[in-house]
Amino acid sequence: MVSFFEHFFEMQKWFHQLAFSWIPFSAGDVLYIILGLFLLYYIIRCFQKKKRKQYLLKLMIIINILYFIYQLNWGMLYFQTPIIQKLSTQEKPTVDNAKKLAIQYLKKCKSTRKLVKEDGNGIFVVNDLKGIQTEILSQQHHIPQSISNKKTHLINSFKTSLFKDIMSYSGILGYYNPFTAEAQYNSTLPSTFIPFTSAHESAHQLGFAREQEANFIGYLIGINSRNPELRYSTEYFTLKSLLKFIVGEDPAFVKYIIRNYSPEMKRDRLYEKVFVARHQGAFEDFFGFTNNLFLKSNQQEGSITYSYFIDLLLNYEK
Incomplete structure (x- = not known):
């Protein structure tokens, strides 16, 4: 039955993207x-x-x-074979391996950060969003066949959410609409978030339902991209995810890595912190609680976890 729904999704996602992608606003x-x-x-x-x-x-x-209709179009995809079972190694991640990888991604972030544009305050800004979206669709073809054999259609159906102001106060970066196959993103986010969030939502468009698997597919899309904005956003997300995995065991190491951010990265980090602090409140707590319940009801660990993405990342890198 899961295989049937996978094949059904392949048919309906093409139809939905074709039907709604030309609309300039979010039909969903x-x-x-x-x-x-x-x-x-x-x-x-x-x-x-x-x-x-x-x-x-x-x-x-x-x-x-x-x-x-939701289950028919999307819900059953949560029962697909987990990506971790498709990798050649399936070892549990260790903090030592995560530390080694964090040092590598710190170097990558420093290097790529020098290639992107800044605003007058020295903060990273997305210069060509359409170019990033085109690159994401192109990079979908380069996901290893052993991980994904899902069809790509090169249909640009990325949409700015009409609820973007509400999203800023809810902690939601983006979402996939299973009724229209649109990839929604919050256009008011700091630019460090937007390219990778778009890659993440495009993974949902491909048919990867689990949140941490969508993160991993977004990582595969962005990490070898020729677009420095997409690559920097992906590298920065990966580094932050590794640090959040490590911090419980070795907070001193995390502080050491953050101290060694480049001046440009430190400005980006400060801007993110200011944005988050400005939009915190009870509204975010409510959406975090409901989102956590939704994830757990759909074969996932919940929203406050990075372990499965780190599982996938470390085993893939190995």
């Missing part, structure tokens, strides 16, 4: 707004005494239909 977000208003109408009617049972029944039918 408009659909969510319409559905939200529609459901709100039925919820309000459920509180009225007259025909309460009738509207409650209709509401349950609508929710079940939507859930069925």
Whole structure:
């Protein structure tokens, strides 16, 4: 059955991308707004005494239909064979190996950071977003066949989310819309996030449902890219992920690596911290809690984990 849904996804993703990619705004977000208003109408009617049972029944039918469509288009992909089983080694990651790799990626980040543009404050800025998106689609062809045999269609269906301001306060960087096959991203994010987030969401477009596997596919897309903006964003994400994995065991090493960031990287890190601090609050806590429940209900470890991505990264690098 999982194989059937994988093949079905290959057919419908091409149709959905072709149908919605030409629309200049997020059609999926408009659909969510319409559905939200529609459901709100039925919820309000459920509180009225007259025909309460009738509207409650209709509401349950609508929710079940939507859930069925979601599972048909996307939900069953969480049961695909994990990528870790496709790698030649499947060893548990060690902090020592992560440290060695962190030193390598620090050097890579320092080197690539010198190749990208800055704003007047010396902060990294994306210079050509369309070029990054084109490069992501091109690099999908270079994912090793042993890891992915999913079809790529070179259809640009990256969209700025209509909810970008809300996303900034929720901690959500981007999301994939399974009803329209659009890759949504928050355009207000610091530029260090945007290229890799786009690569991550494009991995969902390919059919990788698990979040940490989408991170790994995004890593494969960006790490050997000819586009320095995409490559720097990917290298920087990889370095941060390694440090978050290491910090529980050796915080002194993490501090040492951060002290050795280049001046350019330190400016980027400070800008990220200011952005996050400016948008923290109860709203982010709520979305973090609900997102964690969603991930755990879909065969994943939850949102506060980097171990599976590190598993994939270290075994692949080995």
